[in-house]
Amino acid sequence: MEPKKPTKKILMFPWLAFGHISPFIQLAKHLSNTFEIHLCSSPVNLQSIQSKLPRTPSNPIHLLHLNLPPSPELPPHMHSTNGLPLRLIPTLLNAFDKAAPDFTSILHKLNPDLLITDMFQPWAVHSAAALNIPAVFFLVVGAGTFSHSVHSVLHHGVDFPFPELDLQNHWLFKRHQNDPSDSSVGVATSRFLQLVKDLEVYSDVVLVNSFMEIESKYIDYLSVLFKKKVVPVGPLVALSDEKSDVLDWLDQKEPKSTVYVSFGSEYYLSNEDRAELAMGLEMSGANFIWVIRFGKGESVGIREALPEGFIERVGERGLVVDGWAPQMGILKHTSIGGFVCHCGWNSVVEAAVNAVPIIALPMQLDQPFHGKVAVAAGVAVEAARGVDGAVQREGVAKAIKEVLFEKKGEELSGKAKEICESLKVKDGKNIDTCVVEISRILESGKN
Template identity: 45%
Template sequence: MQRPIKVLMLPWLAHGHISPFLELAKRLSTRNFHIHLCSTPVNLSSIKPKISDKYSSSIELVELHLPSLPDLPPHYHTTKGLPPHLMNTLKVAFDMASLGFSDIVKSLGPDLLICDLFQPWAAEVAKSHGLPTVVFFIVGARTISFMFHMIKNASTRVKDEDRVLQSVERSSNFILLKTFREMDGKYMDYLSSLSGKKVLTVGPLVEDPDNMEDGDSIIEWLDKREQSSTIFVSFGSEYFLTEKEREEIAHGLELSNVNFIWVIRFPVGESIELEEALPKGFLERVRDRGLVIDGWAPQGKILEHPSIGGFVSHCGWGSLMESMKSGVPIIAMPMLHDQPLNARMVEEVGVGLEVKRNESGELERLEIGKVIKDVVVEKDGDSVRKKTKEMSDIIRNKGEEELDEVVDALVQLCARCTEQSTS
């Protein structure tokens, strides 16, 4: 048997980026790849428990130490819990870590670098050590092709757009996307034509719900509900609802008369009781059909449960992929970043409906309640429920088909680089 191909992975410092890289690492590790996943100590401490004994010999965690800056202590070397005004400081510190990263490359001697879109300097470091680079986008092709289109046609650009363009330009002859063709096909083709690179998909890369710990009491609560009768409400790990948004969503859930599990998160350091954060009497009024959770819930497990019939989501790409694999229709409430584009795709593909905002851009309870009922209960939602089930079947039937093509491309890339270095 040939020796494993050594891959060094460097994602951006956000949980929503690191998790897909870890899932890709798990899948590659079963195909004769040895993975070194590189991030800051604070990020690695949170993902270490997710590496079971099955992967412990083929996935190694490598610490990247950012420079010490006055405003950025080590516990802020991650986007989780990072005050918004320090985001640019974190990006600067990440860029300043290129020398340390070069030492890591030299020490490990990998065959290949797989990196994220925000650090084009990583590809330059790899090149200086004779390594090929492949860029892995953890968002959909629609978002990346939109960014590329704007970059190509804009008279001025901002720094983040430059990062994306440079990352793709410095990648090998192909790029990887966390998506699947049936969802994203025409945008994949458009991105390929814009970038001049082949676009390969790795599938939805959803964490195995069986590996998720805790949440037994939530599952027991769901077991008592009828099939497809309940919605899951969550807005990701890094967006915090305003008081007004919480109020409108609470009243919308109440008006829908649908069972629900609602996960509410508050910024680090904010200590608010749920009773204070929600409309007066809300918890008492919905106690027989609603479960409100402060902080965290096993999203993958919940979405796989047969009683779940809808997902009120911010439309983060990872959440959409989980929902598609589980066959759960989306009630879209995009908040920021790529989420509005993702919400449009949800409606375009036919796997959900978006909650429309008023002229002031605000959520309204009547609209929230109506869309929830349309998706979960009303006959009008039949086509959405059917289409989502079709998407789930496609994903499950494909299995590892997409990964096969990715593995072949990575093996061939490493072989070409080896030939060039020895000739």
């Protein structure tokens, strides 16, 4: 007997960054067991995710092209944040806004029963509302970070109730600095403010890629601020069964003897920070795998990018990879004892799923908040920095030694394992709750 085909259509619409698209894809995979799922993005993004989608004909995820207007500065192959210089983020967002009529046409043609959307396109929820299509906001970053930001808007001048997330030192300076190169900060802020203003247009449920094990009080507070039910649907991660020489290299190392070093798919270290990180890794005495990425158009070799003689000095205890490595496969390997990362939310979630303590080196945007959430949860230490926020070799080395070789590391590892085990016990329950809430909205037929 053939399985019953879904009768309700859901259109999912993330912002054009892979860090946003990835959790949308993972949520889409889960929801496709119950609903007919359509995912909308730019052609270049959809092309890059084709291989990540399930190939089972029974529950396909339908891909819909959003056509952004091209320009000499932003041709179609650059309609993604992947590899895009920060200075071009406002240009991409402007092109995204100009695609609003095309999105409205998609809504008319598809006539979905529900829209699940991101924070960077306020026009999408208004277009849906005009057609009496309910819209659900899906928050792809942590509830701690977002509740801090919402609080600062709704209760300006009132202390945030969880002071462990308050920024200090160089982060305060950086946030109040007028840095024209970091135009993405202004972009994110303006869209965030619009989202808060438009909250009443959304349905009474907000989805968040998080879980109670590390963010329960922030999830609860976000619900108070939004005056909506906040439903954690995490952890949303991609499973990995990819083979790689990197994993073969790890097989030769002792358990928990190695740190994995990566700063995400869309952040590129400055020459100065890269050099200090290299020296910190060398000073730590730990084994390491370090994935280094360069921006589009940069023709720099690994040896050229690192301090002279670094590769030779670290020898067999270090492996430097250019561009890409199977992150989930690495993190679940028994040889990994720590994760040196920028604290992008997806990386924090993936570390939690694999019970790997974090050595936090946040770099920009919401990352310092995510780092503080991980520290407060007892699964991370933050590497000490210079007064201006620059990476310092001594801080990197000290944090790695703490995690791999000292009692502090045992405590972090124990807490990370406790959280991981709890997530295994609850496997699938967050998604079940999400399906129930979505079904309720669909049955009501209105926001």
